[in-house]
Amino acid sequence: MxxxxxxxxxxxxxxxxxxxxxxxxxxxxxxxxxxxxxxxxxxxxxxxxxxxxxxxxxxxxxxxxxxxxxxxxxxxxxxxxxxxxxxQLRPGAAAAGPGYRQGQSPGPRIREYFYYIDHQGQLFLDDTKVKNFITCFKDVRFLAFFFKQLQPNRSGRYETQFPFVSLCGRERNFLRCDDRPVVFTEILPGTGTDTGTERLLSYCGAGDRLTIPFQPQNLVVSPRNGRLYHPAPTRVGGVGLVRSTLALEWDPCFEYELGPAQPPTHFNWEGRRYRLTGELLPLLHGGESADVTVTPCQG
Structure with missing residues (x-):
């Protein structure tokens, strides 16, 4: 030898x-x-x-x-x-990650791509090695279209690894999440109301193109991980994660009548005191999703 x-x-x-x-x-x-x-x-x-x-x-x-x-x-x-x-020495031939290739074609004129969303609402290609603000997707139109088409993955492909898919014609965009597929990233002034006091929650970095009405009474803190959640569109499970920076901003608004070791009971918002309903707790543990109206995309 x-x-x-x-x-x-x-x-x-x-x-x-x-x-x-x-x-x-x-x-x-x-x-x-x-x-x-x-x-x-x-x-x-x-x-x-x-x-x-x-x-x-x-x-x-x-x-x-x-x-x-x-x-x-x-x-x-x-x-x-x-x-x-x-x-076998071809790069990627034996090291294709979790069993896929970006842009692979399992059938005629079909392309498959794979994405990941973190707990801050930042979207990445799943095989991106360094995931930060520089490498995430920032185009608002792309993000709005991607998450508007998002639905549970029932395609028969990668359902366990990527539980959601966004379809664009013959293109399949599979998505896995750090926590939830919808992450609320900012709160916006309300539009189209007589009083102008209703606020909107924007999610996944799409600005005013992806919003739902803010429901303070339905905020809930998970007893399992301590994260804050809010109702989300039904097609993606009915529950969305509130970004940590936004949750910290709201932290002084919570009241704990049962003691600091227990979940909050009230939320003070713009001069009103809301009793928290806790309706989302069953959804966090695998129950059925609640119905939430999604504000139509603009542009």
Missing amino acids: SVYRGHTGIYRADECLSIGAISVYGGRARSVGPNAPALPGPLPPGVASPRRRFRRRFRPERRHFRAGPSAGVAVSVAMRLPVPLRL
């Missing part, structure tokens, strides 16, 4: 066949053993190196390679693999 020596240790030839071994194979190396192949010498002008031929053929990510003669040795070994085994 041929082996190769690098600055991090000695590796057998079959250990150099994976993409991970190529990245580890970073320093200058030399061959050892009676049958070990010699390191490749300088190439004639105009001849592509084994590394370049490998990249041109399989198009791996740039970070999978490191400069140095040892990388060329490992790649030359990989190029001598049988075709079926070479295909």
Whole structure:
């Protein structure tokens, strides 16, 4: 068995066949053993190196390679693999995440994409490695359309991993959640009322394109996780999570008649004192959803 020596240790030839071994194979190396192949010498002008031929053929990510003669040795070994085994070295072929590929086509003219929404109401592609405000979706029109089409996933595909799906023609956009698919992100002034005092709750970062009437009396704190919830559209379960920054802003408005260790009993809002009904508690524990009117999208 041929082996190769690098600055991090000695590796057998079959250990150099994976993409991970190529990245580890970073320093200058030399061959050892009676049958070990010699390191490749300088190439004639105009001849592509084994590394370049490998990249041109399989198009791996740039970070999978490191400069140095040892990388060329490992790649030359990989190029001598049988075709079926070479295909396993394609990035993503054996590491497709939780059994899917973004944009995969399970049928004619069908595309599937996979998303994730966190407890702050930020939407990401599910396989985004760093999830923060910079990498989340911010286009208001896209967010409004996406969540307006959202419904329980009864497609027969990924129902356990992604319990919701947003359909756009033949495109399926599967969604999984940190908590709930609807996260209320801000409160807006009321519109279209005689008094002008009714407020609207906006959700999932879509501004005034996705709103429901604010119902202070139906706020509820979950005894299981201490998070604050509010009624949401029926098609997504009837319960939505209130973003933590908004919940902290409302914290002084709650009263605890039964003691600070018990859930709040009243909510003071704009000069009125509301007794909390607790109607959402059964929904948080798997009951049926309540009926909530959704304000039509504008624009």
